[in-house]
Amino acid sequence: MMFKMDIRNKEVMAGYGLPVNHTVWGGESKMSDEGQRYKTSHIIDSEDMLLNWKPLMQINTGSMLGLSENGHWIIEEQTGVRVLDETWKFNRLMVLLERQITEFRQELINAAITCTIDNDIVREFPFYEVVKVGFEQKSEYWVELALNWWIMLPQENEEIIKSLEKIEISKWASQKLRHRIKKELRTRRAFLSFTSGSGCNGVEKR
Template sequence: MTDALKEKLLMELVNLDAPWVKKNEYASEGGYLNWLPVAEFSDGRFLLGLTSKGLWARSTEFAVQTVADEAVYVFFLPILEEAPEVVRDKMVGGLKRYGLSQEFMDTFPFEKIVVTGLKSQSEYWSNLALKWVLFVPRSNSLKVEVEALSKAGETQKIRHAARKIIKQLKVC
């Protein structure tokens, strides 16, 4: 994420006249975050939004958890359960509902969440993450994880899907 884009997002959030929701911050003792729900996934069980500090977050019934470091990316894997196009449309629609630019989607760590799915050692998450590989920026770590799955994936189906994606990555 570029610093300029994050700065622009923060400026727009400061000036935003929106119904901020105050919720407990996950894993903090008594801390609160103001956040805006942007998109709903998994039949309403997974709410994705932005905090007033410009961080993407997910809301549970009791708390808001930000995408702050690698340790929490696993909690954002449910986003992979929907097609990339659907996720994009829902997020863009949510941003526009608040008058925010769709360019702020670039601040969401899609690639890191996909890499987390590829590393998960779960057939379910690996399979979903493989479906996303061609829709996210392709870093070296993403390619390394796809190659690792092609050799040592949980199942033959995963290994074959990873090999197919490697071929597609070489064409792109």
């Protein structure tokens, strides 16, 4: 999914509400106390584009997950920031799969509270995109971790189902992994079949 990014060049920064008393060093703004809520960083692979964003949590050494001023997820690297607006960019978040999804979600909520960000934004975190890149690795390690996340996600995603169906018949996956995927798919389909034919209280629709 593509997003309209809140990017800007140095000539038009004042028109986007940046404090007048900022100085840019290496793509990062140093502001007065009143303006410390956002960082301003260079967007990687752009000539002179800058982005306002809030750091939320460290992903690993040298990278930070954040949220832009306009609500787009970004990751900070040594040379600047990347807006996570294409599926392939979520490879940089795959390491999150090594955490329990419940723990990660709580960390995200705590970070949002600290940064005065609406918790509704946390619910919009692209969990499925992270799961999808895990399934695409052709690695039992990452697929198992991605499965642990997927079974905890409430909504359905057809792309994820297709990815799992491919792994289920793949030659590189072990029999143990294929059996687990088959079981999880069967459980999910049974649940979806039940909920689609029942009301909120499990009463069959008529």
